[in-house]
Amino acid sequence: MTSSSGPVGDPPGIIDAPSPNFDVRIAPPDILVIHYTGMQTAEAALARLRDAKAKVSAHYMIDEDGRIFRLVPEERRAYHAGVSVWKGERDVNSRSIGIELVNPGDEFGYRPFPDAQIDALLTLLSPIRSRWSIPSGNIVGHSDVAPERKIDPDVLFPWKRLAEAGHGLWAEPAPAPGEPIGEGESGAAVFALQAGLTRLGYDCAPSGTFDARTALIVKTFQRHWRPAQVDGIADGETRARLIALLRAGAQG
Numbered sequence: 001m002t003s004s005s006g007p008v009g010d011p012p013g014i015i016d017a018p019s020p021n022f023d024v025r026i027a028p029p030d031i032l033v034i035h036y037t038g039m040q041t042a043e044a045a046l047a048r049l050r051d052a053k054a055k056v057s058a059h060y061m062i063d064e065d066g067r068i069f070r071l072v073p074e075e076r077r078a079y080h081a082g083v084s085v086w087k088g089e090r091d092v093n094s095r096s097i098g099i100e101l102v103n104p105g106d107e108f109g110y111r112p113f114p115d116a117q118i119d120a121l122l123t124l125l126s127p128i129r130s131r132w133s134i135p136s137g138n139i140v141g142h143s144d145v146a147p148e149r150k151i152d153p154d155v156l157f158p159w160k161r162l163a164e165a166g167h168g169l170w171a172e173p174a175p176a177p178g179e180p181i182g183e184g185e186s187g188a189a190v191f192a193l194q195a196g197l198t199r200l201g202y203d204c205a206p207s208g209t210f211d212a213r214t215a216l217i218v219k220t221f222q223r224h225w226r227p228a229q230v231d232g233i234a235d236g237e238t239r240a241r242l243i244a245l246l247r248a249g250a251q252g
């Protein structure tokens with residue numbers, strides 16, 4: 001491993017730790033996917049992301065102390081998203097930059113992401129977004145693109161802080177009344193909810209019936225944008241936040 005100055009604008013001291021796990025992109029990246037490593041130690045995560053047999057990787061891994069490791073060049077396709085969909089794109093790996101944040105995750109002791117780690121992430125996001133055209137609406141978590149398989153980076157990830165720094169969408173509208181909509185219901189309000197989730201980027205084809213799939217997508221939405229209530233029930237506030245995010249996304 002060597003320390004490198006890297007492309008212009010990169011934070012100093014990025015540590016090169018090349019992974020063999022990448023191939024050729026079919027498109028330039030316009031999505032950014034945030035992960036947690038979900039392993040007991042940073043060392044174990046780094047070893048796995050560099051193991052040819054594991055066939056997994058990411059472009060960057062950021063340790064809890066803020067050290068940034070570069071594993072795959074941004075112009076290459078890393079193996080981080082797996083079977084995924086965002087805004088209809090099914091080859092999310094080809095279209096995205098993947099960043100792993102060291103955290104034991106829900107299996108080994110999920111804990112807050114330290115400020116040093118998030119500060120380092122923010123120093124990385126600006127130069128990445130100066131090199132590639134990545135709209136705020138395409139800065140998402142692994143759970144957002146793979147809701148049936150993944151929950152990372154989960155509810156402790158500070159999406160609000162990221163948005164305040166100019167990266168990603170956030171909305172906190174005034175508390176909105178309105179009847180909760182849940183599994184088993186059907187009708188125009190359900191159709192509108194599914195259409196809104198689809199427009200935001202989720203794979204949630206509108207049918208007008210609130211089925212188990214819809215509940216999963218609502219829960220995934222809440223994990224990112226309403227972390228105080230992750231229950232799969234679209235109450236008034238969940239729906240108000242969705243509408244506010246769509247408005248924010250439409251403005252770029």
Ligand SMILES: [Zn+2]
Nearest residue numbers: 035036142152
């Ligand atoms: Zn992940």
